[in-house]
Amino acid sequence: MIRLNAVTKTYAAGSSRSHTAVDRVTLGITGERITVLQGPSGSGKTTLLSLIGGMARPTSGRIFFGEREITSLPERFLAELRRRQVGFVFQNYHLIRGVNVLENVILPALPLGEPFKAVRRRAEELMAQLEITRLATLPVQHLSGGEQQRVAIARALINRPSLLIADEPTAHLDSDLSEQFMAIVADLKERGHTVVIASHDPMVCRHRAVDTVVSLHDGRLATDAAVA
Numbered sequence: 001m002i003r004l005n006a007v008t009k010t011y012a013a014g015s016s017r018s019h020t021a022v023d024r025v026t027l028g029i030t031g032e033r034i035t036v037l038q039g040p041s042g043s044g045k046t047t048l049l050s051l052i053g054g055m056a057r058p059t060s061g062r063i064f065f066g067e068r069e070i071t072s073l074p075e076r077f078l079a080e081l082r083r084r085q086v087g088f089v090f091q092n093y094h095l096i097r098g099v100n101v102l103e104n105v106i107l108p109a110l111p112l113g114e115p116f117k118a119v120r121r122r123a124e125e126l127m128a129q130l131e132i133t134r135l136a137t138l139p140v141q142h143l144s145g146g147e148q149q150r151v152a153i154a155r156a157l158i159n160r161p162s163l164l165i166a167d168e169p170t171a172h173l174d175s176d177l178s179e180q181f182m183a184i185v186a187d188l189k190e191r192g193h194t195v196v197i198a199s200h201d202p203m204v205c206r207h208r209a210v211d212t213v214v215s216l217h218d219g220r221l222a223t224d225a226a227v228a
Ligand SMILES: Nc1ncnc2c1ncn2[C@@H]1O[C@H](COP(=O)(O)OP(=O)(O)OP(=O)(O)O)[C@@H](O)[C@H]1O
Pocket: 011, 012, 019, 020, 021, 039, 040, 041, 042, 043, 044, 045, 046, 047, 048
């Protein structure tokens, strides 16, 4: 479903602060699978996720989303692709402060014009699965880190994205909720979605639903091992 061909991302290219975060990575992420990116802090996991999800452009190399090359698509097309096809769970959540939990979950669905009742029902189902129903009317800034993380997960799933990207999604969850997150993504996979997770969490890397673990070191791919 997603192919990266010799993709490099250099921040501040051409300046004295230039830093290559992703270095000539060639990677195929096939549909209906869960892929985990692992690697030490600073190895380029977040940068690689943002390239895969069309949030960042490579300095060189080519990226294909399905049959479509997205390497140099104009921003408005990339934004449309992200809105319709990609759900993101960011490391620091990116929730909208001053807006309650239910509204945060529902907001990404509004520009797509689906009947509000259907969106609300789906939001309520996701919130029940993630055990945040009782928080629905609270402003997000009143929540703990783990609660905010679960809101971010529900929000990422509201548009039923074909690709879910999650950056350290279990970092603030206890083991039960981490298992719950993995059960949700395993279910997404069964329903034909593709999931890419960056994680240090051994439970995530070894989870039975994970198909592929990709290791990054200094922006380079180290291994691409199938998980039994
Ligand atoms: N916007 C930026 N400008 C300059 N350098 C950056 C930028 N974003 C990331 N980097 C650098 O690129 C390298 C890779 O960062 P990245 O966040 O992709 O790593 P990571 O593996 O996700 O790390 P962590 O596990 O700590 O989140 C790091 O050395 C980081 O300092």
